[in-house]
Amino acid sequence: xxxxxxxxxxxxxxxxxxxxxxxxxxxxxxxxxxxxxxxxxxxxxxxxxxxxxxxxxxxxxxxxxxxxxxxxxxxxxxxxxxxxxxxxxxxxxxxxxxxxxxxxxxxxxxxxxxxxxxxxxxxxxxxxxxxxxxxxxxxxxxxxxxxxxxxxxxxxxxxxxxxxxxxxxxxxxxxxxxxxxxxxxxxxxxxxxxxxxxxxxxxxxxxxxxxxxxxxxxxxxxxxxxxxxxxxxxxxxxxxxxxxxxxxxxxxxxxxxxxxxxxxxxxxxxxxxxxxxxxxxxxxxxxxxxxxxxxxxxxxxxxxxxxxxxxxxxxxxx
Amino acid sequence: xxxxxxxxxxxxxxxxxxxxxxxxxxxxxxxxxxxxxxxxxxxxxxxxxxxxxxxxxxxxxxxxxxxxxxxxxxxxxxxxxxxxxxxxxxxxxxxxxxxxxxxxxxxxxxxxxxxxxxxxxxxxxxxxxxxxxxxxxxxxxxxxxxxxxxxxxxxxxxxxxxxxxxxxxxxxxxxxxxxxxxxxxxxxxxxxxxxxxxxxxxxxxxxxxxxxxxxxxxxxxxxxxxxxxxxxxxxxxxxxxxxxxxxxxxxxxxxxxxxxxxxxxxxxxxxxxxxxxxxxxxxxxxxxxxxxxxxxxxxxxxxxxxxxxxxxxxxxxxxxxxxxxxxxxxxxxxxxxxxxxxxxxxxxxxxxxxxxxxxxxxxxxxxxxxxxxxxxxxxxxxxxxxxxxxxxxxxxxxxxxxxxxxxxxxxxxxxxxxxxxxxxxxxxxxxxxxxxxxxxxxxxxxxxxxxxxxxxxxxxxxx
Numbered sequence: 001x002x003x004x005x006x007x008x009x010x011x012x013x014x015x016x017x018x019x020x021x022x023x024x025x026x027x028x029x030x031x032x033x034x035x036x037x038x039x040x041x042x043x044x045x046x047x048x049x050x051x052x053x054x055x056x057x058x059x060x061x062x063x064x065x066x067x068x069x070x071x072x073x074x075x076x077x078x079x080x081x082x083x084x085x086x087x088x089x090x091x092x093x094x095x096x097x098x099x100x101x102x103x104x105x106x107x108x109x110x111x112x113x114x115x116x117x118x119x120x121x122x123x124x125x126x127x128x129x130x131x132x133x134x135x136x137x138x139x140x141x142x143x144x145x146x147x148x149x150x151x152x153x154x155x156x157x158x159x160x161x162x163x164x165x166x167x168x169x170x171x172x173x174x175x176x177x178x179x180x181x182x183x184x185x186x187x188x189x190x191x192x193x194x195x196x197x198x199x200x201x202x203x204x205x206x207x208x209x210x211x212x213x214x215x216x217x218x219x220x221x222x223x224x225x226x227x228x229x230x231x232x233x234x235x236x237x238x239x240x241x242x243x244x245x246x247x248x249x250x251x252x253x254x255x256x257x258x259x260x261x262x263x264x265x266x267x268x269x270x271x272x273x274x275x276x277x278x279x280x281x282x283x284x285x286x287x288x289x290x291x292x293x294x295x296x297x298x299x300x301x302x303x304x305x306x307x308x309x310x311x312x313x314x315x316x317x318x
Numbered sequence: 319x320x321x322x323x324x325x326x327x328x329x330x331x332x333x334x335x336x337x338x339x340x341x342x343x344x345x346x347x348x349x350x351x352x353x354x355x356x357x358x359x360x361x362x363x364x365x366x367x368x369x370x371x372x373x374x375x376x377x378x379x380x381x382x383x384x385x386x387x388x389x390x391x392x393x394x395x396x397x398x399x400x401x402x403x404x405x406x407x408x409x410x411x412x413x414x415x416x417x418x419x420x421x422x423x424x425x426x427x428x429x430x431x432x433x434x435x436x437x438x439x440x441x442x443x444x445x446x447x448x449x450x451x452x453x454x455x456x457x458x459x460x461x462x463x464x465x466x467x468x469x470x471x472x473x474x475x476x477x478x479x480x481x482x483x484x485x486x487x488x489x490x491x492x493x494x495x496x497x498x499x500x501x502x503x504x505x506x507x508x509x510x511x512x513x514x515x516x517x518x519x520x521x522x523x524x525x526x527x528x529x530x531x532x533x534x535x536x537x538x539x540x541x542x543x544x545x546x547x548x549x550x551x552x553x554x555x556x557x558x559x560x561x562x563x564x565x566x567x568x569x570x571x572x573x574x575x576x577x578x579x580x581x582x583x584x585x586x587x588x589x590x591x592x593x594x595x596x597x598x599x600x601x602x603x604x605x606x607x608x609x610x611x612x613x614x615x616x617x618x619x620x621x622x623x624x625x626x627x628x629x630x631x632x633x634x635x636x637x638x639x640x641x642x643x644x645x646x647x648x649x650x651x652x653x654x655x656x657x658x659x660x661x662x663x664x665x666x667x668x669x670x671x672x673x674x675x676x677x678x679x680x681x682x683x684x685x686x687x688x689x690x691x692x693x694x695x696x697x698x699x700x701x702x703x704x705x706x707x708x709x710x711x712x713x714x715x716x717x718x719x720x721x722x723x724x725x726x727x728x729x730x731x732x733x734x735x736x737x738x739x740x741x742x743x744x745x746x747x748x749x750x751x752x753x754x755x756x757x758x759x760x761x762x763x764x765x766x767x768x769x770x771x772x773x774x775x776x777x778x779x780x781x
Binding site: 008085086087105106107108109110112113116117129130131132133171174177200201202203204205206 | 511514515516518519520521522523524525527591592593594633636637638639640641
């Protein structure tokens with residue numbers, strides 16, 4: 001794997017291979033000594049143009065447990081905030097010998113631009129770009145669903161027939177986009193639930209059913225998985241919805257809706273959560289919730305992604 | 319007198335109507351047409367067998383960047399690009415720095431064009447002071463200046479305030495002016511990055527909805543009808559806009575419209591890899607829009623092609639999509655793109671090309687000398703075009719300062735081999751001539767033609 005830029009680029013075999021390698025990585029994380037020598041001598045740069053401590057430390061833990069050298073490059077307080085371009089930053093990383101660049105950027109497509117530019121030889125791993133994609137989040141979500149639904153027997157499996165309902169700000173969500181493509185590739189049936197203002201205008205090409213009503217999605221859809229997205233309260237300034245109370249009443253996973261989910265359903269959230277807005281505390285902390293599993297699985301999945309990116313390069317080079 | 323200016327005999331050219339003719343150019347005007355013309359002593363003879371002779375092209379929408387943004391383009395480099403593309407007149411948009419919102423700036427622009435000599439530069443004046451959309455610029459002073467401005471535009475920005483737009487439309491009636499509107503509802507396009515539709519949703523780029531263009535055009539044609547003023551719509555890009563303009567014309571509203579070459583050929587699918595060469599405003603649209611624009615140009619709903627030539631330095635495009643500048647250079651490639659989109663598809667003929675790229679844009683902008691095309695006594699603005707050529711377009715085909723063409727590596731038909739402006743060559747055998755030589759020719763022409771018929775025909779503005 002040369003780069004990991006979007007889940008739309010992943011075929012089913014590649015996705016399952018990555019998830020299976022993540023299983024191997026997860027197994028190693030149960031050992032007393034978690035560190036593997038696999039990427040010794042490789043340099044991974046976490047290039048974060050947006051603040052995201054959670055994603056950054058997840059990638060950092062993943063790289064370190066594979067024995068890679070990690071350089072954290074945050075745009076805040078660096079020359080980037082003084083107007084240094086993506087190009088100059090990339091060329092700096094090239095000059096210091098980065099083997100992989102994990103990039104988080106506010107502009108959709110910035111990882112693609114970096115990968116196509118010729119500015120840098122390193123593999124590029126998209127850690128979230130604008131409102132486009134966040135492929136490792138979707139992979140860790142798929143990994144989490146697979147493990148929950150097929151405990152002990154998840155290797156090699158897709159998510160065929162699994163009903164996944166994603167609720168919230170689809171329009172601005174890179175998590176939703178990456179999940180839609182990956183879940184469809186793995187055979188899941190995806191439903192998107194949102195106010196019409198928070199859906200892209202033309203979803204005809206998306207492999208997903210669209211609903212405006214969360215109660216219909218729960219009662220008629222009988223979802224196996226309900227994935228709640230973070231709602232940003234500043235959206236109401238742009239008239240996407242009237243106010244947080246109304247949003248919560250119509251699209252929040254409250255206690256009453258939680259109770260109507262099937263007993264084996266799972267509740268997911270990519271974090272950070274707005275408790276009491278898109279998800280109630282009871283839902284977030286219930287046994288159905290996978291919120292904390294998602295975080296620990298994130299490390300395993302990112303280890304797998306870095307392994308495929310960097311060990312692949314070694315094979316090509318030898 | 320003729321010794322002061324060039325004499326050229328173009329032999330065996332094919333005219334836009336399909337007939338063949340020699341063209342004798344002398345003293346800046348077309349002296350004689352017909353076959354077997356004798357070359358006067360000292361005449362330059364050009365074998366034009368197999369070449370198409372079109373009247374010099376006129377671009378109603380060019381960004382020359384000078385004054386203020388000389389790192390992107392200057393009047394000299396921009397008019398070199400114009401000559402390379404077969405243009406002999408360019409209308410220079412007002413979004414320079416300082417903005418062309420006073421008589422002084424438009425006169426400076428005019429002078430720079432006269433000094434360059436590669437093409438006539440006809441300044442466009444800003445509608446509002448500083449393009450800020452707050453109060454009218456001195457439209458009358460610009461109209462009465464040596465630049466004789468007749469076209470006013472805040473291009474780059476929409477005159478979105480309906481009252482200000484109404485007043486501008488009304489005011490310019492006093493001197494037969496026209497408001498060229500950049501139709502973009504600003505609130506509907508905040509942060510917009512590409513055409514809004516299926517692809518923008520997938521790519522996670524903020525959408526530029528068609529309705530933001532169409533709603534302004536609808537409002538403006540109704541305003542133009544109400545106050546009885548001329549309206550020109552810049553760079554129409556959507557099928558819905560075509561419908562609105564078609565309705566307005568059927569109603570007798572005095573509206574004209576332009577389409578860019580890139581909106582006739584390229585679609586939003588090119589954005590998929592976030593390659594900022596394809597970032598432009600208005601954005602590339604869907605295949606259905608391209609088809610509608612082509613048919614509208616063929617049936618006269620859209621009157622002209624205008625390039626929206628928008629040069630940018632490398633660094634303005636060598637970055638992530640959001641940060642990249644909007645715009646493409648277009649002068650050098652315009653005729654080939656129209657050839658590909660409109661002639662090769664059989665939608666129009668070469669006489670139509672002469673109309674949409676020369677005669678009508680000149681008429682909308684109220685400059686004289688282009689109304690008769692290639693005719694005895696007309697100013698000698700002529701382009702010789704090899705319709706049989708085909709080439710992979712490349713940056714070597716560019717003659718301006720910037721290289722932000724979307725056509726690099728795309729195969730396009732045709733090639734401009736010779737351009738004559740006011741009777742002297744600016745392009746010969748496919749090469750743009752030396753700037754000093756052309757500047758000297760322009761000086762000689764002006765000296766010889768002072769008070770003469772050619773200067774009057776080529777330089778006057780109908781008042």
